Amino acid sequence: MDKLIGKYEIKLVEPECAPGSARYGAQVTLETDISPVFPYLNTLMKNAWYDHENHVLILREPEQAYALRPHEIRIGRVNDYSQAQRLATEIVGRVDAAWQERNSITPLYTQRKLPGVMDIFKLLPKTNCKLCGYATCLAFAADLRAGKVTPDQCPPLSSENREKVLQLFSGD
Template sequence: MLRSYRIEIFNNTCMPGAMSVQCFAHLDQDVSEALPYLNAELGGSEYIKDPPSVTFKLHGKLLTVHGRKIAVNANKNEEEARKIVEWMKREINRVWESRQAITPRYEGMPRPQVIRILKCLPKTNCRECGEPTCMVFATRVAEGIKGGDDCPTLTPAAKADLDAYMQPFAVGVDGIPW
């Protein structure tokens, strides 16, 4: 389905001092028909029907796939951006080839609730995780940036509870090469 694209790497003009680069991959083929299958397989956080697009939150990045464009934010450098686009190209082609075995999904996945995550945390605001408060840490967990292993004071029972709660939101993210 997706054979080729042209990549555009740029710095965020709104934040010229940012230490990351943004990326657009302009697709030479329209992948709109694959988007509901991609959404079903990778668990998109947001799905828009018209015009079709699906957004994924993976490892602290937002990846949005449109019919003729892939947008990736917060890349460390151009090499990382290229790896992510190539991974997404492979995923688009994989789900398209397997579409008979996939039930398409036309809405985004439910989002983790920050308050529910906070209930699992010690709420001491100890800063040992590198965040200023447990609320900020909970937000980072909801965004997929942090996890239970990143809280040094989390009890094993609380970690198990947090991991169990977060498991449904981790659909399809295994095997990401970056």
């Protein structure tokens, strides 16, 4: 089987802007450079955000976000190590499946720009209530843009604005 990803290590990480918040993401460190698969994932995933020049691919899904870089996959939100393991196995499987199917996929190199931090920030409640574990809404907006957190990690965010945030990423 033509697998792209070999060995990897998983560790829980706290948001850089919110140490001690007891909220975690997961960092999957990869032995292999997975950037060759990014243009294929970009074709397959409508919700992918791809920066070909900087080798970053962000997958934003309703309940989860993944940021893929050459030797790393960041998973936005996990409760514990066993969930991190399960999600890591799942995303590694998806990456490998895209790699195995690459001969039947037209790669898409188009660079899609991420929305600006301030565009995201404007839609947040801007109360700095810290319920997300971040000290400020601006710090949360920056990590949301980077695929480290998802909009539903801001409890006071209205469903209307949550949709608007997701629309910023969908490019619709």
